[in-house]
Amino acid sequence: MTTDQLPDQAATDTAGRAAVTVRDLRISTTSGTEVVHDVSFEIAPGEVLGVVGESGSGKTTVGLSLLGHARRGLTISGGTILLGDQDIRAMNDAQLRRLRGSLVSYVPQDPASSLNPALRIGVQLREVLEAHGQTDSKANAARMAEMMREVALPDDPAYLKRYPHQLSGGQQQRIGLAMAFANRPRLIILDEPTTGLDVTTQSTVLATVRELAQIHDVAALYVTHDLAVVAAVATRVAVMYAGRIVELGPADKLFESSGHPYTRRLVGAIPRLTGGRSLVGIPGHAPSPGKRPSGCAFAPRCALRIDECEAAVPPMFQLSPDHASRCIKAQEVVGYQQTDYGDPVALPPSEGTPALSLENVVGYYGSIEVLHSINMTLEQGEVLAVVGESGSGKTTTARSIAGLHHNWTGSIKLGDVELEKAARSRSTDVRRQIQYIFQNPYGSLNPRKTIGESVGQPLSVFNIASGKKAEMMVGEMLEQVSLSASYARRYPDQCSGGERQRVAIARGLISKPSVLICDEITSALDVSVQAAIVELLGELQRELGLSMVFVTHNLPLVRSIAQKVAVLADGSIVEYGRTADILANPQQEYTQHLISDTPSLETAVSEAHENVEQADAATAQPPEPEPTA
Amino acid sequence: MSATESAPALAEGVETPTPPVRSSALLARSLRLWRTRIGAILTLILVLVALVGPLVAPHGSAEFIAKPFTSAAASNTVFGTDYLGYDVLSRFLYGGRSILVIAVISTAIGVVLGVVIGLVAAYARNALDDILMRAMDVIMAFPQIMLALVAVSLVGAKNWVIVVAIALTTAPRVARVARGAAQPVVERDFIGATEAMGMSRVRILFGELLPNILGPMMVEATLRLTYSIAVISALAFLGLAANPDAPNWGTMIQKNQGALAYQPAGALLPILAIALLTMGTGLIGDGIARTAAGIDRERGDE
Numbered sequence: 001m002t003t004d005q006l007p008d009q010a011a012t013d014t015a016g017r018a019a020v021t022v023r024d025l026r027i028s029t030t031s032g033t034e035v036v037h038d039v040s041f042e043i044a045p046g047e048v049l050g051v052v053g054e055s056g057s058g059k060t061t062v063g064l065s066l067l068g069h070a071r072r073g074l075t076i077s078g079g080t081i082l083l084g085d086q087d088i089r090a091m092n093d094a095q096l097r098r099l100r101g102s103l104v105s106y107v108p109q110d111p112a113s114s115l116n117p118a119l120r121i122g123v124q125l126r127e128v129l130e131a132h133g134q135t136d137s138k139a140n141a142a143r144m145a146e147m148m149r150e151v152a153l154p155d156d157p158a159y160l161k162r163y164p165h166q167l168s169g170g171q172q173q174r175i176g177l178a179m180a181f182a183n184r185p186r187l188i189i190l191d192e193p194t195t196g197l198d199v200t201t202q203s204t205v206l207a208t209v210r211e212l213a214q215i216h217d218v219a220a221l222y223v224t225h226d227l228a229v230v231a232a233v234a235t236r237v238a239v240m241y242a243g244r245i246v247e248l249g250p251a252d253k254l255f256e257s258s259g260h261p262y263t264r265r266l267v268g269a270i271p272r273l274t275g276g277r278s279l280v281g282i283p284g285h286a287p288s289p290g291k292r293p294s295g296c297a298f299a300p301r302c303a304l305r306i307d308e309c310e311a312a313v314p315p316m317f318q319l320s321p322d323h324a325s326r327c328i329k330a331q332e333v334v335g336y337q338q339t340d341y342g343d344p345v346a347l348p349p350s351e352g353t354p355a356l357s358l359e360n361v362v363g364y365y366g367s368i369e370v371l372h373s374i375n376m377t378l379e380q381g382e383v384l385a386v387v388g389e390s391g392s393g394k395t396t397t398a399r400s401i402a403g404l405h406h407n408w409t410g411s412i413k414l415g416d417v418e419l420e421k422a423a424r425s426r427s428t429d430v431r432r433q434i435q436y437i438f439q440n441p442y443g444s445l446n447p448r449k450t451i452g453e454s455v456g457q458p459l460s461v462f463n464i465a466s467g468k469k470a471e472m473m474v475g476e477m478l479e480q481v482s483l484s485a486s487y488a489r490r491y492p493d494q495c496s497g498g499e500r501q502r503v504a505i506a507r508g509l510i511s512k513p514s515v516l517i518c519d520e521i522t523s524a525l526d527v528s529v530q531a532a533i534v535e536l537l538g539e540l541q542r543e544l545g546l547s548m549v550f551v552t553h554n555l556p557l558v559r560s561i562a563q564k565v566a567v568l569a570d571g572s573i574v575e576y577g578r579t580a581d582i583l584a585n586p587q588q589e590y591t592q593h594l595i596s597d598t599p600s601l602e603t604a605v606s607e608a609h610e611n612v613e614q615a616d617a618a619t620a621q622p623p624e625p626e627p628t629a
Numbered sequence: 630m631s632a633t634e635s636a637p638a639l640a641e642g643v644e645t646p647t648p649p650v651r652s653s654a655l656l657a658r659s660l661r662l663w664r665t666r667i668g669a670i671l672t673l674i675l676v677l678v679a680l681v682g683p684l685v686a687p688h689g690s691a692e693f694i695a696k697p698f699t700s701a702a703a704s705n706t707v708f709g710t711d712y713l714g715y716d717v718l719s720r721f722l723y724g725g726r727s728i729l730v731i732a733v734i735s736t737a738i739g740v741v742l743g744v745v746i747g748l749v750a751a752y753a754r755n756a757l758d759d760i761l762m763r764a765m766d767v768i769m770a771f772p773q774i775m776l777a778l779v780a781v782s783l784v785g786a787k788n789w790v791i792v793v794a795i796a797l798t799t800a801p802r803v804a805r806v807a808r809g810a811a812q813p814v815v816e817r818d819f820i821g822a823t824e825a826m827g828m829s830r831v832r833i834l835f836g837e838l839l840p841n842i843l844g845p846m847m848v849e850a851t852l853r854l855t856y857s858i859a860v861i862s863a864l865a866f867l868g869l870a871a872n873p874d875a876p877n878w879g880t881m882i883q884k885n886q887g888a889l890a891y892q893p894a895g896a897l898l899p900i901l902a903i904a905l906l907t908m909g910t911g912l913i914g915d916g917i918a919r920t921a922a923g924i925d926r927e928r929g930d931e
Contacts, residue, residue, distance in 0.1 A: 431827040444818035448840035
């Protein structure tokens with residue numbers, strides 16, 4: 001059965017009462033390049049639809065279009081967006097303003113920047129109510145207390161008097177949610193609202209979203225790049241690639257019997273708790289608008305590609321009533337058993353002196369002790385993961401090793417050499433041997449220097465090479481991190497996040513260090529890019545016999561790269577040992593929490609099942625059909 | 630939007646890399662604005678007058694033509710004669726060069742000094758930062774012209790004194806701006822990366838930090854040039870030029886103002902010249918500032 005329409009069941013299921021219906025939505029740049037190509041979906045009241053895609057796939061653009069909004073330089077060029085039976089595209093500005101915040105609301109990615117830092121949160125909550133005509137202050141006060149309870153925050157007046165900076169990131173995002181649900185909207189658009197949050201906070205925020213949507217019968221569109229997160233919140237998932245929905249179906253099906261090769265690769269990029277295999281990234285890049293091929297956009301990166309793929313964009317194939325895929329081999333793909341889970345992570349022989357050892361390291365910020373007696377060793381050719389939530393002291397540990405944090409006591413040894421506290425007072429050779437890669441590739445490269453200059457810097461600082469020879473080495477290094485030598489002439493703002501992080505890795509490796517310190521180097525990146533970066537690091541590490549300290553908050557990710565783990569909490573090591581042992585049998589409650597809260601393939605699959613079952617249970621006893629007006 | 634957002638483009642997925650703001654590119658882009666163009670044309674004309682003027686002047690700078698304040702017709706000149714009986718046009722054409730040269734040299738010294746102090750202070754982040762900036766505050770507490778007057782009246786009206794006085798009073802203002810612009814850059818990871826490498830402080834300051842604050846520094850430099858021209862002209866007007874009888878726009882205004890009613894050219898020409906020159910450099914600075922702000926806005930939308 002081939003049809004370009006949407007899954008039948010979704011259509012019948014929500015017939016007459018779909019909260020949102022999007023048909024053949026097209027969005028173009030003002031110069032005429034199409035960014036989003038005929039996207040169609042429906043969301044029923046109380047349902048959470050996840051929209052998943054890499055950056056550049058058009059997922060946020062689609063989300064914003066439901067508010068009747070297109071970002072600067074873009075216009076909604078075709079299709080219909082129906083909210084109940086109201087056509088959003090036919091509305092004028094005044095109507096749209098009334099619509100936003102009352103019938104449709106939006107939760108942005110960064111809670112800190114979406115709240116006004118100068119106003120108390122109570123004032124901001126009241127504004128939302130008053131902006132849509134509810135001016136009775138008594139009723140509003142009661143309503144605000146109710147809102148606060150709904151998002152599991154204290155409802156006392158003292159709490160409402162706080163300013164946004166007095167709340168944690170998770171609390172700020174709850175306020176964002178409270179504001180979004182304030183006027184009992186029919187549709188909520190959530191644009192990666194948990195990206196900047198800790199894993200524990202993230203899972204509670206996700207639970208809140210799911211509950212509120214169900215209780216109040218609100219349709220929600222959840223935009224994210226992380227398939228594992230979607231599993232925790234959505235019942236149905238639309239996977240977007242290069243401006244098109246390539247697969248649409250129930251969350252559990254996408255994980256287990258997906259009908260599109262791209263979804264398969266996305267699933268393969270999610271860190272796994274068990275198995276101890278390396279991650280597999282997706283080779284190549286997503287094509288940018290205007291350069292998208294005439295056929296299937298994923299074909300150039302697809303292992304199953306046949307000539308037909310490039311002839312025309314494949315239609316949506318209906319695999320089952322509620323599951324459709326835009327792949328001509330969909331039927332075949334569904335049947336595949338996922339076997340390609342990457343190579344097992346090998347254990348290096350541990351012999352001789354350790355590459356790096358920390359003994360009784362105590363770190364301070366001013367006079368406050370933030371690290372309490374840290375002891376760990378890194379063997380030659382080994383990867384040691386340092387895991388913990390933000391504030392656990394993992395980055396301070398890493399910075400102390402690199403000589404960027406000076407205020408510590410104890411002993412850090414590189415081989416047999418005792419390290420000075422500040423990088424500047426260490427010998428050139430020590431500085432060459434320890435290289436540090438920063439978390440945020442957007443900040444770690446000088447925007448005024450070409451990639452070639454940045455990567456070549458260590459060569460001149462450490463007097464390794466200069467002139468033509470340095471240029472050649474930079475070119476080789478760039479090739480080694482899977483970029484081409486021509487990148488040397490680019491500036492950082494001409495590269496994507498993943499490319500920048502590769503550049504940063506190239507800069508770290510060009511001086512042939514013996515210890516590489518990676519500080520959360522994938523946390524600013526898409527999941528599929530993260531997999532590719534981790535894959536690359538693993539390869540390089542084995543190839544060059546590097547010893548590596550891998551700092552991260554993502555415990556499942558550790559599995560695919562590190563042989564040893566140190567779990568940090570509040571500046572102390574709570575658990576330390578072989579990765580397999582700790583992940584399989586965590587002794588500390590803290591570690592268990594970290595494992596259960598971090599999205600991994602296993603948690604994603606089980607949560608997806610749970611969600612779908614709940615939704616099925618809900619539809620078995622359908623709520624009274626609401627009048628849509 | 631947070632730094633974690635990765636699409637380096639105007640709209641998600643649209644390949645429009647933001648224009649990299651190199652300083653030459655900033656200048657070229659700012660010339661798309663009319664205000665910058667007008668400013669550049671004004672400045673160019675007056676610089677030409679000041680530099681080429683002496684070569685095309687019909688008379689010498691100290692050549693007696695007729696008795697003071699003789700009309701144009703009677704003295705057979707374009708604008709008549711001045712308070713010494715010299716040709717007004719020739720004196721005007723000779724009189725810009727010293728102002729311009731002193732202004733450019735003193736501003737350049739002041740800007741370089743200010744940038745160095747500002748960068749050191751921003752990078753130090755410790756007591757040195759406080760000491761330097763409080764010292765700058767003390768100098769800034771006095772109006773620029775006051776300090777220049779004191780220096781000139783103490784040491785004498787020599788060109789180098791004027792240059793030093795203006796450079797020293799320009800530096801603190803530049804230092805403030807340089808420090809302010811450099812502070813957020815210092816916190817970024819690429820500075821940490823160079824520290825971990827053990828790069829020398831001088832190279833971090835001038836190789837890594839400086840290129841990132843060139844935009845605001847260019848704006849500041851043109852702005853300071855405008856003020857320097859004004860201060861130097863004012864000093865000359867007060868009779869504190871190196872040679873009170875040498876042709877100088879500031880001196881001309883003062884000495885010829887008595888004849889404004891019947892021989893206005895002698896005072897009006899230099900007034901107009903100084904006004905247009907400062908307006909020109911001011912417009913250029915404004916244009917660059919707007920262009921830089923526009924580029925920042927684009928980047929902010931990433």
